[in-house]
Amino acid sequence: MKRRILCLILLTMMPLLKTQAATTSAKKMPNGLLWIHRRVTHNQIVAFHLFFPGGSSLEPAAKAGITALTASVMFKGTVSRSALRIAQEAESLGAALDSQSANDYWEVSGQSVAENFNGLFDLFQDVLLHPSFPAEEFAKEKAAHLNDIRAKKEHIFEVAYDRLQKETFGDHPYARPEEGTESSVGSLTRDDLVDWHRTTVSPNGAVLVTVGNLPAKKMESLLRRAFAGWTAAGETPAAPGAPVYNNAPVSAEEPHPFEQSYLMLAYPAPGVDDPSYPAVKVLNAYLGAGMSSPLFQAVREQGSLAYEVSSFYGSRKWGSAFVIYAGTDPSTLNDAERRMAHVLKNILQRPLTPEELADTQRYIRGHYMMDHQTNSRMAWYLGWWEMLEKKHEHDARYPADVAAVSVEDVRRAARTIFSRPAVRVVIRSQKKKS
Amino acid sequence: MTLAIPLPSHAVAVKRLPNGLRYVVLEDHAAPVVSLQIYVRCGAVNETDASAGVSHFLEHMIFKGTDRLDAGKIAQVVERRGGSINAATGTEMTHYYVDMPSDSLDEAFEVLTESVLRPAFPPEELEKERRVILEEIKRRNDNPESDLWDAFLETLYRETPYRRQVIGTAASIAAMPRDTLFRQHHDYYVPENMVVVVAGDLRRATVEKKIKLAFGAVPARTAPARPPLVEPAPSNTVLKFISRPAQQAHVAVGFLGPTLQDPEQVAMDVLATALGGGQSSPLYQILREQKRAVWSVGASFLTHAGSGVFGIFAECPPEKARSLSNEIYFILDDALGNGLPPEALARAKAQLRSAWLFSQETYHGQAAQWGFYTILDRPQLARNYLKELDKVTLADLHRLLLACFQRRELSGAVLLPETSGGDAPRPAAP
Numbered sequence: 001m002k003r004r005i006l007c008l009i010l011l012t013m014m015p016l017l018k019t020q021a022a023t024t025s026a027k028k029m030p031n032g033l034l035w036i037h038r039r040v041t042h043n044q045i046v047a048f049h050l051f052f053p054g055g056s057s058l059e060p061a062a063k064a065g066i067t068a069l070t071a072s073v074m075f076k077g078t079v080s081r082s083a084l085r086i087a088q089e090a091e092s093l094g095a096a097l098d099s100q101s102a103n104d105y106w107e108v109s110g111q112s113v114a115e116n117f118n119g120l121f122d123l124f125q126d127v128l129l130h131p132s133f134p135a136e137e138f139a140k141e142k143a144a145h146l147n148d149i150r151a152k153k154e155h156i157f158e159v160a161y162d163r164l165q166k167e168t169f170g171d172h173p174y175a176r177p178e179e180g181t182e183s184s185v186g187s188l189t190r191d192d193l194v195d196w197h198r199t200t201v202s203p204n205g206a207v208l209v210t211v212g213n214l215p216a217k218k219m220e221s222l223l224r225r226a227f228a229g230w231t232a233a234g235e236t237p238a239a240p241g242a243p244v245y246n247n248a249p250v251s252a253e254e255p256h257p258f259e260q261s262y263l264m265l266a267y268p269a270p271g272v273d274d275p276s277y278p279a280v281k282v283l284n285a286y287l288g289a290g291m292s293s294p295l296f297q298a299v300r301e302q303g304s305l306a307y308e309v310s311s312f313y314g315s316r317k318w319g320s321a322f323v324i325y326a327g328t329d330p331s332t333l334n335d336a337e338r339r340m341a342h343v344l345k346n347i348l349q350r351p352l353t354p355e356e357l358a359d360t361q362r363y364i365r366g367h368y369m370m371d372h373q374t375n376s377r378m379a380w381y382l383g384w385w386e387m388l389e390k391k392h393e394h395d396a397r398y399p400a401d402v403a404a405v406s407v408e409d410v411r412r413a414a415r416t417i418f419s420r421p422a423v424r425v426v427i428r429s430q431k432k433k434s
Numbered sequence: 435m436t437l438a439i440p441l442p443s444h445a446v447a448v449k450r451l452p453n454g455l456r457y458v459v460l461e462d463h464a465a466p467v468v469s470l471q472i473y474v475r476c477g478a479v480n481e482t483d484a485s486a487g488v489s490h491f492l493e494h495m496i497f498k499g500t501d502r503l504d505a506g507k508i509a510q511v512v513e514r515r516g517g518s519i520n521a522a523t524g525t526e527m528t529h530y531y532v533d534m535p536s537d538s539l540d541e542a543f544e545v546l547t548e549s550v551l552r553p554a555f556p557p558e559e560l561e562k563e564r565r566v567i568l569e570e571i572k573r574r575n576d577n578p579e580s581d582l583w584d585a586f587l588e589t590l591y592r593e594t595p596y597r598r599q600v601i602g603t604a605a606s607i608a609a610m611p612r613d614t615l616f617r618q619h620h621d622y623y624v625p626e627n628m629v630v631v632v633a634g635d636l637r638r639a640t641v642e643k644k645i646k647l648a649f650g651a652v653p654a655r656t657a658p659a660r661p662p663l664v665e666p667a668p669s670n671t672v673l674k675f676i677s678r679p680a681q682q683a684h685v686a687v688g689f690l691g692p693t694l695q696d697p698e699q700v701a702m703d704v705l706a707t708a709l710g711g712g713q714s715s716p717l718y719q720i721l722r723e724q725k726r727a728v729w730s731v732g733a734s735f736l737t738h739a740g741s742g743v744f745g746i747f748a749e750c751p752p753e754k755a756r757s758l759s760n761e762i763y764f765i766l767d768d769a770l771g772n773g774l775p776p777e778a779l780a781r782a783k784a785q786l787r788s789a790w791l792f793s794q795e796t797y798h799g800q801a802a803q804w805g806f807y808t809i810l811d812r813p814q815l816a817r818n819y820l821k822e823l824d825k826v827t828l829a830d831l832h833r834l835l836l837a838c839f840q841r842r843e844l845s846g847a848v849l850l851p852e853t854s855g856g857d858a859p860r861p862a863a864p
């Protein structure tokens with residue numbers, strides 16, 4: 001019987017494996033960098049993602065946002081290239097070169113057509129290893145970064161989500177927005193960035209993923225040349241550990257000059273290492289993903305109370321939150337909240353049917369497969385799983401983990417999560433009637 | 435520039451059924467995924483003040499059932515098989531799409547075509563969806579860029595219906611009778627006004643047969659005549675000031691450009707990219723890096739079947755916003771007077787070429803390119819965009835800038851945070 005189940009899982013996996021039939025190799029470089037390469041031949045684009053562990057969760061509270069700002073100023077000058085020259089070279093190659101900071105990692109990524117990849121990689125290694133952090137550029141980027149923080153307040157979702165994170169995660173770094181706050185970023189100096197770069201841009205623990213139509217040997221020689229002098233930095237900042245959640249319900253309201261009001265609820269949820277992680281993913285996809293989900297049906301289709309209603313469960317290392325939200329007219333916010341509560345009550349009282357479970361598992365598998373179509377996304381997933389300490393091979397295993405979730409697993413996950421007190425955030429409309 | 439990346443080896447052809455429906459099938463087996471897209475030439479330009487927003491309302495109602503399918507069934511069929519479904523309405527087209535694992539194309543094809551061709555407009559569902567759209571309008575109103583965008587189009591388009599808001603107004607949606615939706619569908623959802631594109635892991639012959647079966651029996655009918663879409667040259671320029679809650683100032687200015695049938699279409703993309711498409715462009719370098727007048731700035735050419743629009747969009751400190759239009763004017767004037775350097779042309783072409791190739795990595799991207807250009811009657815561009823790009827010269831850019839910009843003041847909109855005071859007088863002309 002077990003063998004039959006395994007066969008069924010493998011059959012379900014076949015289409016995904018077809019995409020990933022391309023060779024994937026992994027190699028630990030002498031300086032500690034883990035390099036993963038996947039050769040694909042159906043297009044002529046080469047993409048890379050270089051991940052560093054930690055991200056904003058390693059930042060001290062007073063320096064929140066330093067990872068994002070450091071990554072941004074790195075592109076604004078090296079010992080041999082000015083900001084303008086970096087931009088000119090990247091654009092001449094038709095290349096994309098970017099950085100992103102997240103809770104558990106930060107990354108520099110890029111892509112170009114294969115014929116321009118050598119040029120892109122040369123530029124990338126210079127930006128990564130030899131940034132000069134020119135004082136004038138630092139001042140400009142810091143001002144722009146501060147404006148970005150302020151500009152988030154133009155978007156009701158961002159306002160609600162920032163408050164929700166703060167209330168859910170308390171003193172944990174997950175409570176802080178990745179870009180930092182006006183106060184923390186306002187106090188950063190150029191020297192802070194230089195130090196942060198020296199500490200965090202280390203090959204030890206970093207993961208570079210390359211995907212494209214380049215033979216592994218050619219890519220390796222490129223890598224060895226580019227990173228010849230790159231050695232491990234000193235001690236990296238300590239990891240934060242698991243967040244401590246509230247044991248009592250939290251309710252917070254903020255008035256803002258929006259026309260809509262916004263309701264967001266967060267329930268403490270496990271990190272990716274927890275055995276229930278795939279079951280919580282199924283629970284989330286069932287409850288709030290797509291137009292046929294119970295939340296969408298109850299609040300939008302039957303209640304006509306919102307245009308935007310959904311749920312999400314972020315994959316995080318140390319612990320996460322199951323979030324449900326809707327934007328609605330101030331007069332119908334209570335009704336929307338009642339309908340959301342009713343959906344949660346239902347899931348606690350009535351387990352998913354085997355058909356509902358199978359449908360949800362197919363939904364996750366299909367979306368996962370479709371999100372692997374580009375070289376850049378393939379590279380991202382391989383490195384992302386490494387950052388979450390699940391190893392890059394988990395990319396191929398994840399759909400099987402989801403397929404193995406049972407009705408009982410989902411019921412248990414729902415009971416665990418929704419029996420805990422929620423954090424409730426309301427952004428209350430205070431718009432003047434015109 | 436030589437074309438280093440070969441286009442897909444299969445021959446791509448736009449085919450036409452006897453009733454006028456056009457379709458494109460792209461067969462490729464790199465990933466076990468398909469994208470099914472239906473384009474209808476129906477959007478805000480096909481509306482009146484009374485029917486403002488009907489095309490978008492209709493798009494919502496397509497998902498609300500037919501005589502054979504209950505409301506919500508279409509999403510259920512697609513999502514239960516691992517796919518995603520959505521739609522978007524624009525000024526001159528409505529676009530429905532399903533992306534999903536290729537083993538379930540048959541079911542998705544059946545429900546999407548049935549829903550698009552034969553919506554039932556159940557009255558109870560219609561009333562519910564009306565309330566959802568009124569919420570969508572409020573949500574849109576909460577975004578400062580919506581106000582900026584509306585004002586930008588209104589100042590550039592005085593005569594043609596490109597100035598209309600796709601979503602309509604709260605008043606037009608609240609009052610819209612069911613018959614207006616029914617009529618819009620009856621008039622515009624006709625074979626000659628529709629394009630079907632299917633791309634991905636499929637058998638071309640099988641899918642073509644399916645298209646013929648599903649759409650072949652739909653009677654041929656002529657859609658209403660299109661409104662004039664070529665905007666007459668404006669007699670003056672207008673800079674509109676708006677005041678509303680916001681954290682920063684937003685500016686959108688520009689000028690009219692050629693129609694999609696114009697051979698200069700791709701050159702306009704190059705012009706926009708050369709002037710403001712990247713961090714090495716003059717708009718970015720001068721306004722952000724040298725003068726520190728903006729937080730961000732970019733330029734793009736918005737393609738329409740009729741007159742397109744060259745737009746420059748910026749976010750800036752409120753105190754810089756009033757003079758920004760003049761600053762932009764001087765940069766364009768300098769590009770006209772001194773010309774753009776050859777390196778700027780090469781960089782713009784490289785950026786556009788890569789962007790095009792990156793967009794082709796997904797079947798959704800491939801289908802969307804073919805659908806967009808085919809529904810607007812220039813499918814050749816979906817095939818030849820990169821070749822057209824190769825041909826663009828500096829002389830083309832100079833000629834276009836002279837013809838379109840004409841050294842006139844720029845029209846557009848400036849949005850100021852409420853406390854900075856709006857409705858201010860226009861700053862002195864350059």
